[in-house]
Amino acid sequence: MRTLKVQDVIVGSGAAGGVLAHRLSRAGRSVALVEEGPEVSKADFTQREDQMYALLHRDAGGQATVDGGVAVLQGRCLGGSTTVNMGDCVPITDGVIDHWRQHFGWGDWGGISNADIHAAAAAVQADMGAGPIPEDMVNKANDLLRQGAGSLGMAGEILHHNRVGCIGAGYCTIGCAYDAKRGTLVAHIPAAREAGCELLCDALVDRVILDGSRAVGVEGPGFRVDAERVFLCAGAIHTCGILHRSGHSSDAVGANLSLQPQAPLVAIFPEEVRFFRGVPQSYAVVEDLTSDADHGLGGFTLEGVSTGPALASSMIPGTMAELIALMSRYAHMAASLCLVPDRPGGRVVWGDRPRPTIKYTPSDDHQRRLRAAIKAASRCYLAAGAERVIGPAAGCPEMRSEADLAAIDTMSMRSSDLPMISAHPQGSCRMAPDAFNSVVDMDFRVRGVDGVWLCDASIFPTTASTHTMVPVMSMAHLLAQQVLS
Amino acid sequence: MTAAGTSRRQFITGSLLFSAAFAGYHAWGRRPWAEPPPSGELPGPQGTTLVAAFAVMLEDDAAAARAAAELDASLDADQLEQLGLALKVLEFAPAGPLTSTRFSRMDRARQTEVIRAWEASRLGVRRQIAATLRQAARFIHFSQPSTWAAMGYDGPWVGK
Numbered sequence: 347m348r349t350l351k352v353q354d355v356i357v358g359s360g361a362a363g364g365v366l367a368h369r370l371s372r373a374g375r376s377v378a379l380v381e382e383g384p385e386v387s388k389a390d391f392t393q394r395e396d397q398m399y400a401l402l403h404r405d406a407g408g409q410a411t412v413d414g415g416v417a418v419l420q421g422r423c424l425g426g427s428t429t430v431n432m433g434d435c436v437p438i439t440d441g442v443i444d445h446w447r448q449h450f451g452w453g454d455w456g457g458i459s460n461a462d463i464h465a466a467a468a469a470v471q472a473d474m475g476a477g478p479i480p481e482d483m484v485n486k487a488n489d490l491l492r493q494g495a496g497s498l499g500m501a502g503e504i505l506h507h508n509r510v511g512c513i514g515a516g517y518c519t520i521g522c523a524y525d526a527k528r529g530t531l532v533a534h535i536p537a538a539r540e541a542g543c544e545l546l547c548d549a550l551v552d553r554v555i556l557d558g559s560r561a562v563g564v565e566g567p568g569f570r571v572d573a574e575r576v577f578l579c580a581g582a583i584h585t586c587g588i589l590h591r592s593g594h595s596s597d598a599v600g601a602n603l604s605l606q607p608q609a610p611l612v613a614i615f616p617e618e619v620r621f622f623r624g625v626p627q628s629y630a631v632v633e634d635l636t637s638d639a640d641h642g643l644g645g646f647t648l649e650g651v652s653t654g655p656a657l658a659s660s661m662i663p664g665t666m667a668e669l670i671a672l673m674s675r676y677a678h679m680a681a682s683l684c685l686v687p688d689r690p691g692g693r694v695v696w697g698d699r700p701r702p703t704i705k706y707t708p709s710d711d712h713q714r715r716l717r718a719a720i721k722a723a724s725r726c727y728l729a730a731g732a733e734r735v736i737g738p739a740a741g742c743p744e745m746r747s748e749a750d751l752a753a754i755d756t757m758s759m760r761s762s763d764l765p766m767i768s769a770h771p772q773g774s775c776r777m778a779p780d781a782f783n784s785v786v787d788m789d790f791r792v793r794g795v796d797g798v799w800l801c802d803a804s805i806f807p808t809t810a811s812t813h814t815m816v817p818v819m820s821m822a823h824l825l826a827q828q829v830l831s
Numbered sequence: 832m833t834a835a836g837t838s839r840r841q842f843i844t845g846s847l848l849f850s851a852a853f854a855g856y857h858a859w860g861r862r863p864w865a866e867p868p869p870s871g872e873l874p875g876p877q878g879t880t881l882v883a884a885f886a887v888m889l890e891d892d893a894a895a896a897r898a899a900a901e902l903d904a905s906l907d908a909d910q911l912e913q914l915g916l917a918l919k920v921l922e923f924a925p926a927g928p929l930t931s932t933r934f935s936r937m938d939r940a941r942q943t944e945v946i947r948a949w950e951a952s953r954l955g956v957r958r959q960i961a962a963t964l965r966q967a968a969r970f971i972h973f974s975q976p977s978t979w980a981a982m983g984y985d986g987p988w989v990g991k
Contacts, residue, residue, distance in 0.1 A: 391989070392987060392989055392990075393986075393987030393988060393989045394974065394987060395970070395974045396901070396970075396971065396974035396975075399970075400905055405910070406905060407970075408910075408967075410963075413955050413959055414958075414959035414962055414963055515988045517987070517988075523988075523989050618983070620983075622984065654974075654984075655973045655974070655978070655979065655982055655984050656969075656970045656971070656972075656973045656974035657970065658973075659969040659970065659972070659973040660965075660966040660967075660969045660970040660973075661966075665890075666888060666889055666890040666891075666969075667890065669969065673973065673978075673981075673982050674981055674982060674983075676982035676983055676984055677982065677983030677984065678983075699909060700909050701909060740950065760958070761955070761958075761959075762950070762955065762958030762959055762961070762962045763958075765962070765966070
């Protein structure tokens with residue numbers, strides 16, 4: 347049994363845990379950072395999908411909603427999802443923050459202004475060297491989406507990312523073998539360790555240890571960490587599991603889950619595109635993305651994307667013969683994700699099994715916007731010269747002209763027919779002043795127990811952004827400021 | 832009321848009990864998997880079902896066997912248990928609880944019909960099982976370097 351005694355124990359080394367470990371250890375606190383997944387470094391990243399999904403992703407990328415309709419991708423390794431994400435940096439907008447203030451009781455949030463939140467976002471982006479993706483790193487696939495959107499008069503933007511010295515290999519989602527992507531694995535955890543932070547990997551936290559109503563540490567198979575303060579940062583799915591196993595009985599734990607499901611769309615071009623090389627996601631069509639105080643984030647966005655052949659083939663509908671014919675044009679593919687912010691309505695349920703049940707049914711409004719997004723993306727690709735767009739759902743015919751897009755209106759949206767991906771689960775342990783409907787108070791403290799803070803994407807009342815890394819890091823930055831003061 | 836004075840409720844209850852007994856006979860009465868599964872892998876009969884399902888998905892027996900072995904080796908005990916349960920349903924009730932032929936003993940054409948029917952089934956659990964098997968088979972198959980050249984994919988840069 348490995349035992350540690352520290353002032354602060356942080357569970358999870360992703361966007362929140364990594365930043366907290368960095369801030370607290372560099373402020374002189376004795377810190378232990380506990381990660382369920384393996385300790386990894388760039389030397390481990392072989393760029394092989396079969397090896398890397400198994401090593402870096404939860405359930406080898408197989409975590410999904412109970413009906414199998416949405417694959418919920420999360421990192422399970424040192425650096426968490428920041429090790430396997432696309433590196434996009436999209437802070438919370440004023441519209442979303444104001445939405446939370448007006449509709450979820452965040453009010454003046456103890457004096458934390460929108461400017462404070464933006465400053466936090468700027469600070470964590472500075473840690474990562476984040477900035478706009480240089481024009482010469484926009485690969486052809488993203489450029490085709492941009493050309494198509496431009497010819498249709500649709501607004502778009504170059505995304506910001508956290509890559510420094512990127513060589514465009516294209517393997518961001520299975521670990522950057524060059525340390526160019528500066529997730530917490532590169533930007534925060536090494537500095538935290540230099541400042542004395544203890545690291546425990548392959549360490550699944552079973553529960554928070556309580557002395558009466560006060561937390562005194564965490565424990566799991568083969569280890570125990572005694573601490574004055576416990577910070578839960580295990581993500582919107584698995585933080586709920588730790589609370590469940592620790593006896594937290596509130597019905598609010600696991601409720602109000604948002605998944606922000608994304609549907610992938612593939613287009614085939616006459617010329618070679620090689621979408622699997624270069625920065626996978628550098629351009630987004632934001633024409634229909636909305637953000638305001640009344641509704642939060644709404645509409646949809648279309649983002650260029652790439653993936654290796656294994657994941658691409660698993661997402662494409664049709665028979666094997668059709669798939670082989672299609673994959674023979676793999677180098678001619680361009681792809682995008684139709685990202686549709688949703689409303690909180692799912693639930694994470696933990697029982698006796700080692701895995702949760704993730705209940706999620708897209709709303710009619712979500713499906714309506716998703717159809718519109720798929721149609722808009724198809725239109726962009728056709729305008730950019732695609733010879734055909736592959737219908738994303740089983741049974742949807744290929745689309746070769748504007749007239750064919752009508753098929754999208756009637757295509758099946760059943761979960762088994764339309765494979766979707768969520769890389770941004772949020773909202774299962776809501777932070778709000780209303781004790782009945784929230785798990786966390788406005789100081790990030792878990793209700794009903796002393797000495798436990800919670801900071802990850804689960805605290806957001808609604809979807810925070812089209813990409814949650816910077817919003818989560820911003821919250822961690824604010825929490826660090828709060829506890830250090 | 833239905834014939835012979837049997838109420839609708841009794842008729843439905845009787846049918847359900849019969850179906851359950853029939854399914855139970857097929858699933859457990861023959862004790863096809865009486866041997867405890869070896870640690871870390873599917874027991875032989877379930878493995879046979881998996882290979883048969885993958886062969887339909889990949890339309891290639893050798894690739895199916897390789898993919899099934901890869902999947903088998905990559906899952907933990909809990910995942911194996913869930914996969915085994917799904918494969919049991921596919922094996923013993925490929926066309927409903929009254930099916931008399933096990934999936935793995937069907938010819939390829941009939942297996943393909945079953946998988947297609949499951950993919951389009953009104954029952955969510957069938958669609959989910961079929962979709963999961965299809966995605967897993969394809970993921971594993973196309974992660975093999977032997978498939979890359981035909982796609983124009985030049986593989987990892989690391990080590991080059």
